[in-house]
Amino acid sequence: MRNSITNPQLLALREQIDIVDAELVRLLGQRFGLTAQVGVLKKEVGLDARDPDRERLQIEKVRKLAADSGVDPDIVENFFQSLLKTVVQKHREV
Numbered sequence: 001m002r003n004s005i006t007n008p009q010l011l012a013l014r015e016q017i018d019i020v021d022a023e024l025v026r027l028l029g030q031r032f033g034l035t036a037q038v039g040v041l042k043k044e045v046g047l048d049a050r051d052p053d054r055e056r057l058q059i060e061k062v063r064k065l066a067a068d069s070g071v072d073p074d075i076v077e078n079f080f081q082s083l084l085k086t087v088v089q090k091h092r093e094v
Protein backbone atom coordinates (compact mmCIF):
# COMPACT_ATOMS: atom_id res chain seq x y z
CA MET A 1 0.00 0.00 0.00
CA ARG A 2 1.29 3.52 -0.82
CA ASN A 3 2.14 5.86 2.00
CA SER A 4 -0.98 8.00 2.45
CA ILE A 5 0.98 10.68 4.37
CA THR A 6 2.70 11.82 1.18
CA ASN A 7 -0.43 12.10 -0.90
CA PRO A 8 -0.81 15.89 -1.46
CA GLN A 9 -4.55 15.70 -2.07
CA LEU A 10 -5.06 13.81 1.20
CA LEU A 11 -2.83 16.28 3.06
CA ALA A 12 -4.79 19.23 1.68
CA LEU A 13 -8.11 17.65 2.67
CA ARG A 14 -6.81 16.88 6.16
CA GLU A 15 -5.66 20.48 6.54
CA GLN A 16 -9.20 21.62 5.81
CA ILE A 17 -10.61 19.01 8.22
CA ASP A 18 -8.29 20.33 10.96
CA ILE A 19 -9.57 23.88 10.36
CA VAL A 20 -13.20 22.69 10.62
CA ASP A 21 -12.39 20.67 13.77
CA ALA A 22 -10.78 23.69 15.43
CA GLU A 23 -13.88 25.76 14.68
CA LEU A 24 -16.19 23.02 15.99
CA VAL A 25 -14.22 22.86 19.23
CA ARG A 26 -14.26 26.67 19.53
CA LEU A 27 -18.04 26.70 19.08
CA LEU A 28 -18.45 23.87 21.59
CA GLY A 29 -16.44 25.91 24.09
CA GLN A 30 -18.74 28.88 23.44
CA ARG A 31 -21.81 26.66 23.93
CA PHE A 32 -20.49 25.12 27.17
CA GLY A 33 -19.77 28.65 28.44
CA LEU A 34 -23.43 29.58 27.89
CA THR A 35 -24.86 26.36 29.32
CA ALA A 36 -22.64 26.75 32.41
CA GLN A 37 -24.30 30.14 33.00
CA VAL A 38 -27.73 28.50 32.57
CA GLY A 39 -26.72 25.83 35.13
CA VAL A 40 -25.85 28.46 37.74
CA LEU A 41 -29.00 30.45 37.01
CA LYS A 42 -31.23 27.38 37.29
CA LYS A 43 -29.65 26.49 40.62
CA GLU A 44 -30.23 30.05 41.87
CA VAL A 45 -33.90 30.13 40.89
CA GLY A 46 -34.60 26.48 41.77
CA LEU A 47 -35.30 25.09 38.28
CA ASP A 48 -34.68 21.46 37.28
CA ALA A 49 -31.34 20.75 35.59
CA ARG A 50 -33.18 19.11 32.71
CA ASP A 51 -35.88 20.66 30.51
CA PRO A 52 -37.27 17.89 28.25
CA ASP A 53 -39.61 20.27 26.32
CA ARG A 54 -36.72 22.57 25.40
CA GLU A 55 -34.61 19.53 24.44
CA ARG A 56 -37.37 18.20 22.17
CA LEU A 57 -37.63 21.56 20.39
CA GLN A 58 -33.84 21.74 19.97
CA ILE A 59 -33.65 18.24 18.53
CA GLU A 60 -36.49 19.10 16.12
CA LYS A 61 -34.63 22.28 15.08
CA VAL A 62 -31.22 20.67 14.57
CA ARG A 63 -32.75 17.75 12.66
CA LYS A 64 -34.33 20.25 10.28
CA LEU A 65 -31.08 22.23 9.96
CA ALA A 66 -29.25 18.97 9.22
CA ALA A 67 -31.74 17.95 6.52
CA ASP A 68 -31.51 21.44 4.95
CA SER A 69 -27.70 21.10 4.88
CA GLY A 70 -27.70 17.60 3.40
CA VAL A 71 -26.49 16.01 6.65
CA ASP A 72 -28.10 12.85 8.03
CA PRO A 73 -30.51 14.11 10.77
CA ASP A 74 -29.94 10.92 12.81
CA ILE A 75 -26.19 11.63 13.04
CA VAL A 76 -26.86 15.19 14.18
CA GLU A 77 -29.50 14.06 16.67
CA ASN A 78 -27.12 11.47 18.18
CA PHE A 79 -24.46 14.13 18.60
CA PHE A 80 -26.91 16.53 20.27
CA GLN A 81 -28.41 13.85 22.52
CA SER A 82 -24.93 13.15 23.83
CA LEU A 83 -24.21 16.89 24.22
CA LEU A 84 -27.47 17.55 26.09
CA LYS A 85 -26.80 14.59 28.40
CA THR A 86 -23.37 15.99 29.25
CA VAL A 87 -24.77 19.47 29.91
CA VAL A 88 -27.51 18.13 32.21
CA GLN A 89 -24.92 16.05 34.12
CA LYS A 90 -22.83 19.20 34.60
CA HIS A 91 -25.92 21.13 35.79
CA ARG A 92 -26.59 18.43 38.38
CA GLU A 93 -23.06 18.95 39.74
CA VAL A 94 -23.54 22.72 40.22
Ligand SMILES: C=C(O[C@@H]1C=C(C(=O)O)C=C[C@H]1O)C(=O)O
Binds near residue numbers: 038051
Ligand atom coordinates in the same frame (compact mmCIF):
# COMPACT_ATOMS: atom_id res chain seq x y z
C1 LIG B 1 -29.14 24.62 28.90
C2 LIG B 1 -30.29 24.19 29.42
O1 LIG B 1 -30.37 23.05 30.24
C3 LIG B 1 -30.45 21.73 29.71
C4 LIG B 1 -29.50 21.59 28.59
C5 LIG B 1 -29.88 22.00 27.35
C6 LIG B 1 -28.85 22.32 26.30
O2 LIG B 1 -27.70 21.91 26.45
O3 LIG B 1 -29.19 23.02 25.34
C7 LIG B 1 -31.24 22.12 27.05
C8 LIG B 1 -32.21 21.87 27.95
C9 LIG B 1 -31.91 21.45 29.33
O4 LIG B 1 -32.23 20.08 29.49
C10 LIG B 1 -31.55 24.93 29.22
O5 LIG B 1 -32.55 24.63 29.88
O6 LIG B 1 -31.57 25.86 28.39
